[in-house]
Amino acid sequence: MTQLTTAASIGRLVRDARKQRGLTQHELASLLSTSQSAIHRIESGNQNLSLEMINRIAQALESPLIVPGGRNAMNLSITGETALHGSITTRSSKNAAVALLCASLLNRGRTRLRGIAHIEEVNRLIEVLQSIGVQVTWSSDEADLTIVRPEVLDLANMDVSAARRTRSIIMFLGPLMHLADSFRLPYAGGCQLGARTVEPHMQALHAFGLDVIATEGYYNATALHSHPQHTIVLTERGDTVTENALMAAAMTPGETVLRNASPNYMVQDLCVFLMMLGVEIEGIGTTTLRIKGQAELNKDVTYTISEDPIEAMSLITAAVVTHSELTITRAPIEFLEIELAILHEMGLRFSIGQEYRSGNDFTRLVDITVKPSQLHAHEDKIHPMPFPGLNIDNLPFFAVIAATADGQTLIHDWVYENRAIHLLELTKLGANVQLLDPHRLNVIGPTAWRARDMVSPPALRPAVCILLAMLAARGESVLRDVYVINRGYEDLPTRLNNLGAEITQFFG
Ligand SMILES: CC(=O)N[C@H]1[C@@H](OP(=O)(O)OP(=O)(O)OC[C@H]2O[C@@H](n3ccc(=O)[nH]c3=O)[C@H](O)[C@@H]2O)O[C@H](CO)[C@@H](O)[C@@H]1O
Numbered sequence: 001m002t003q004l005t006t007a008a009s010i011g012r013l014v015r016d017a018r019k020q021r022g023l024t025q026h027e028l029a030s031l032l033s034t035s036q037s038a039i040h041r042i043e044s045g046n047q048n049l050s051l052e053m054i055n056r057i058a059q060a061l062e063s064p065l066i067v068p069g070g071r072n073a074m075n076l077s078i079t080g081e082t083a084l085h086g087s088i089t090t091r092s093s094k095n096a097a098v099a100l101l102c103a104s105l106l107n108r109g110r111t112r113l114r115g116i117a118h119i120e121e122v123n124r125l126i127e128v129l130q131s132i133g134v135q136v137t138w139s140s141d142e143a144d145l146t147i148v149r150p151e152v153l154d155l156a157n158m159d160v161s162a163a164r165r166t167r168s169i170i171m172f173l174g175p176l177m178h179l180a181d182s183f184r185l186p187y188a189g190g191c192q193l194g195a196r197t198v199e200p201h202m203q204a205l206h207a208f209g210l211d212v213i214a215t216e217g218y219y220n221a222t223a224l225h226s227h228p229q230h231t232i233v234l235t236e237r238g239d240t241v242t243e244n245a246l247m248a249a250a251m252t253p254g255e256t257v258l259r260n261a262s263p264n265y266m267v268q269d270l271c272v273f274l275m276m277l278g279v280e281i282e283g284i285g286t287t288t289l290r291i292k293g294q295a296e297l298n299k300d301v302t303y304t305i306s307e308d309p310i311e312a313m314s315l316i317t318a319a320v321v322t323h324s325e326l327t328i329t330r331a332p333i334e335f336l337e338i339e340l341a342i343l344h345e346m347g348l349r350f351s352i353g354q355e356y357r358s359g360n361d362f363t364r365l366v367d368i369t370v371k372p373s374q375l376h377a378h379e380d381k382i383h384p385m386p387f388p389g390l391n392i393d394n395l396p397f398f399a400v401i402a403a404t405a406d407g408q409t410l411i412h413d414w415v416y417e418n419r420a421i422h423l424l425e426l427t428k429l430g431a432n433v434q435l436l437d438p439h440r441l442n443v444i445g446p447t448a449w450r451a452r453d454m455v456s457p458p459a460l461r462p463a464v465c466i467l468l469a470m471l472a473a474r475g476e477s478v479l480r481d482v483y484v485i486n487r488g489y490e491d492l493p494t495r496l497n498n499l500g501a502e503i504t505q506f507f508g
């Protein structure tokens, strides 16, 4: 839940939540007994709203994101400026965890996910799984999660409000098409990053015989039991779309060839897991996957989720912005090479230790020690690309890093309609960040960071960027309502405190 500050940000939240509910401006207007032009004005940020109107809109949209100042929100108080020291271990990734939770639906045997992170995104998916009858149990040391699917799922009982809070619910489509003839799922939610495509998912799954009609906030899916296509070309090299297609292929007998597949880290984790279940997959880490599926997957398996490159990048950023010497252990190097090459060009001094393997015996890990450095702006624009490009989720960290560097850096976030705008919040902490258009930021450093009392932007990575900048700001900063951070990071404040940060949590 997010406290709202300006008409423009309220407008963006309303528009995104309306689209997520699958309503037109006309339909929302009639629910609120107002005109379409009034909704247009609200969404364009040209209308100041009373608290009462905000609450009415929240009710009509059934959106927990449009709640002014949640009363039990977790907030952080950060005393800077911080010098970090020591070593911190990279936790397992959110994005692999959610893919594997969805994939566990394919297995009739017992799935044990080792080292899964305790994060809100995982909690929401556990709530959804439990609501449909899946047994989900934490081990006594709370490190592992065991998942056992019943013979028949109780899909009518799905916890829709938990499902709506995560984008990952869309990855139920691939497994469920093998378990039910028809079913419905609420529209995928997640961060406020602007509209995100679902069409590539529909197109890919249609090739396996799943028909999906999106209406009034739900995907209504019907398995047509038609002959699946043997070669599928994805129209976007997206991560979750590749995962959906992989899960559909896993229980489709015969060989499926998936072209323009994402080779990204969470997709690799999913492939290795599916192979443990008996699915044959060639081409892991490339854009062409050959999958030999099985009509039934029934094995007791234990899979260790690999380490999160985005968390590793966040921790590298923590060291850079606070000018600290810090060792980040268990960093998945294959997914950080471009980021480190750019940082090297910007003058960052760091060393990389010997490679070793993650618990899944597949992912290559290293320890990275970052040294205090005087950075200069990157000469070219910094922009992300699907893997093996600079990771799309790592781009926001370059805004904070550019703000600590000497000179002017252009950051081009072509991927998300609404993410760059959240990074403008860095200006409240003293950074010189200009939004050139919805996708391009001009960042001029260095920054003398100053403490502020702020509300978390409703987007995970930009919110973490603000937290990291607050570590570098002298005085007491407050970051309110950090659910969005807890969605993807396990107990980040305590782990930063172990490195010398002074962060306290309070609720209200
Ligand atoms: C649960 C999970 O794993 N989430 C990740 C996944 O989301 P996910 O796979 O759901 O990402 P989306 O499909 O929403 O893609 C993100 C945006 O990139 C655009 N796009 C993507 C690929 C492409 O080849 N062309 C293109 O234009 C899409 O239109 C969309 O607007 O991938 C995103 C991009 O890496 C990450 O930010 C998310 O953290």
Ligand SMILES: C=C(OP(=O)(O)O)C(=O)O
Binding pocket: 167, 168, 189, 190, 191, 193, 393, 460, 461, 488
């Ligand atoms: C955008 C992200 O995640 P999601 O796909 O879960 O919204 C993210 O991890 O930065």
